[in-house]
Amino acid sequence: MRVTLRVNPIACTGHGMCAELLPEIIELDRWGYPVLVSPAVPRPLLEHARRAAQACPTLALLIEEKAGKHR
Amino acid sequence: MTARLLAGIADGAGLREHERRYGPVPGRRPRRLIDIVEAAGLTGRGGAGFPAGRKMRSVAARPGRKAVVANGAEGEPASRKDRLLLSRLPHLVLDGITLAAAAVGADEAYLCVHGTESALLRRLDHAVAERQAAGLDPVPIQITGIPARYVSSEQSSIVQYLNGGPGKPTFSPPRPHERGVNGKPTLVHNVETLAHLAMIARHGDRWFRATGLPSAPGSMLVTVSGAVTRPGVYEIAMGTTAGEVIMRAGGPAERLQALLVGGYFGAWLPVETAWPVPMTHAGLKAAGGALGAGIVIAFPAAACPIAETARVVRYLAEESAMQCGPCRFGLPALADALASLAFSGDWGPCADDVAALIPLVERRGACRHPDGAAQLGRSLFTAFPADVHWHRWQGACDGVRRPPLLPLPGDEEREWDWG
Numbered sequence: 001m002r003v004t005l006r007v008n009p010i011a012c013t014g015h016g017m018c019a020e021l022l023p024e025i026i027e028l029d030r031w032g033y034p035v036l037v038s039p040a041v042p043r044p045l046l047e048h049a050r051r052a053a054q055a056c057p058t059l060a061l062l063i064e065e066k067a068g069k070h071r
Numbered sequence: 072m073t074a075r076l077l078a079g080i081a082d083g084a085g086l087r088e089h090e091r092r093y094g095p096v097p098g099r100r101p102r103r104l105i106d107i108v109e110a111a112g113l114t115g116r117g118g119a120g121f122p123a124g125r126k127m128r129s130v131a132a133r134p135g136r137k138a139v140v141a142n143g144a145e146g147e148p149a150s151r152k153d154r155l156l157l158s159r160l161p162h163l164v165l166d167g168i169t170l171a172a173a174a175v176g177a178d179e180a181y182l183c184v185h186g187t188e189s190a191l192l193r194r195l196d197h198a199v200a201e202r203q204a205a206g207l208d209p210v211p212i213q214i215t216g217i218p219a220r221y222v223s224s225e226q227s228s229i230v231q232y233l234n235g236g237p238g239k240p241t242f243s244p245p246r247p248h249e250r251g252v253n254g255k256p257t258l259v260h261n262v263e264t265l266a267h268l269a270m271i272a273r274h275g276d277r278w279f280r281a282t283g284l285p286s287a288p289g290s291m292l293v294t295v296s297g298a299v300t301r302p303g304v305y306e307i308a309m310g311t312t313a314g315e316v317i318m319r320a321g322g323p324a325e326r327l328q329a330l331l332v333g334g335y336f337g338a339w340l341p342v343e344t345a346w347p348v349p350m351t352h353a354g355l356k357a358a359g360g361a362l363g364a365g366i367v368i369a370f371p372a373a374a375c376p377i378a379e380t381a382r383v384v385r386y387l388a389e390e391s392a393m394q395c396g397p398c399r400f401g402l403p404a405l406a407d408a409l410a411s412l413a414f415s416g417d418w419g420p421c422a423d424d425v426a427a428l429i430p431l432v433e434r435r436g437a438c439r440h441p442d443g444a445a446q447l448g449r450s451l452f453t454a455f456p457a458d459v460h461w462h463r464w465q466g467a468c469d470g471v472r473r474p475p476l477l478p479l480p481g482d483e484e485r486e487w488d489w490g
Contacts, residue, residue, distance in 0.1 A: 008242045009395035010437045029431050033396040 002066045003041040005049060007034055011060035018061050021052040034061070072282045072308045075290050076266050085199040087377045089162035094273055096166050096207075105131060105360065107211040108174075111276035112288040113268065117142060117261030118364045120352040123268065129426060130175045130248050130258040137177040139210075140233070141168050143262040144183045144217050146225035147334040148386075148478045149366045152292035153262050154302045157184065158191055160266065161198040165212060166328060167265025170272050172210040175258050179210065182262070183229055186216025188484055219486040221390035225438050226259040228392075237489035240438035261364075263292055282311035287351035291378040295320035297369035297476060298327060307350060314330050314346035316367050328372040329454055331477070333363030335383050336443035338374060338450035359453060361446065368477060375470030376455050377462055379477045380447060381409035386445045386479050392489070398441040401432035405448060412462050413471060422463045426452065 005025065014032035024045055026034045041049045041063075053061045074080070079092035109124030130137055141164060145153040164182070172180045181362055182192055195214045203207050215233065217223050223238035230251045232238035242321075251257025267289060271279050280288040287309040293316055296302045298322030307316060313330055317323060330345040331337060331416065340348070340359040348358045355362045388402035404429045409423035425448060433445035452459055461468055 008437070009435060010240075011399065012241050012396060024431055028136050029397065031400040033400075035431075035435075064282070 006037040006062045008060045011058045017055045052057045073169040077306045104174045111279040114265035133256040138179040138255045138257040139172045139177040141182040143486040146221045146224040151294045164262045164265040166269035184287040185219035187219040218490045242437045298324040298371040326372045329370040333361035334366035337361045339454035367418045378413040378471040381413045395436040397435035
């Protein structure tokens, strides 16, 4: 299973919770919107990624699981 | 090449003239038409260039009833080809819609144009009525006015608008071919694509391939403007060079420094780079540009490309649906930085700011609106390094005094609502 993150940019209003909970993958741009350093989530960060997705007030951070080998 | 789509341009827009010039639509088995379109190698003429037959096949393969949408809402200010087709050759497009509806199994069909173009809407209603009287369209074609906003002609915007929402892009999936109008798998084709389809149904794939390149067959419509002596819409063989296109339009009206190919979704190319480039998606991509919907603007040496780009990016910023943060905040910031670079010179690190902003907007929206502005901005640096250098260190150039050349709609023509 390959796990990737995706932002729904229409739903995102730039609360920035995700960057706080998952700084390894998510940075904020100059307006406070998330920039994914890399969309792939390495296994050790999976739990943090799920927590970040659940914490998003607008549910704009999406975890997508695709069949295939996890990196 | 001899005109194909535009062969009947002087005949009048009535059904009788249309059938006399182009002949009746042949009845073909639906699956067979998709095979022929695929064999013809027709690609979408709205800008993206996706294989038309493959798109039809993926919609046809889905279960249940489908919908077909003809996109005639020409949002690019420098494009005139779709308006020309719809106002002068409406029946060619309507033939294409009916053929596509039969091919994919649709029970709903729409032809969308800007709601502000009331004369065009009336003409199209008249054309549909003529066909109804002749019993031509088993699936009635609904002429629909959509908001005249740049991003409202994006396919997900059209689908959302037809479903009763605002004419703004949506987050995908689902894409229209999966779930579109009224939840049905929906085929969205540009009106020129559908006109070609109507010709392919009449003459076959080998006829279509007899012009153009093996890798990019057929003809296409281009809109040429800027510093040429005969601006207008021309039908060319795919693969004609950009230079030949300029010559078809009467040649340069003054000394040129660049061509803007692909409209405001395209890129600046220095004139010597652009001149030999074949008008195909692959050819322009290899040259660092984009074919888009076949827009070519001849840009004079005495005009300032930075000032012109600043105006266009300002327009694109105003046309944002303001849904996604990077587009909503990034495009105005990019327009500000470009305007500073164009008009104030070395007042600030504005050239660096333009370069920094481009990756901050690119590919960060739900639709490709910010990507177009980013590509246009980036191509300034590759096409005009000397101009950027001059502006950075010396300030505004003489070119900024020229009246604006790139076409933009006036405020009074623009629509500010979303439907």
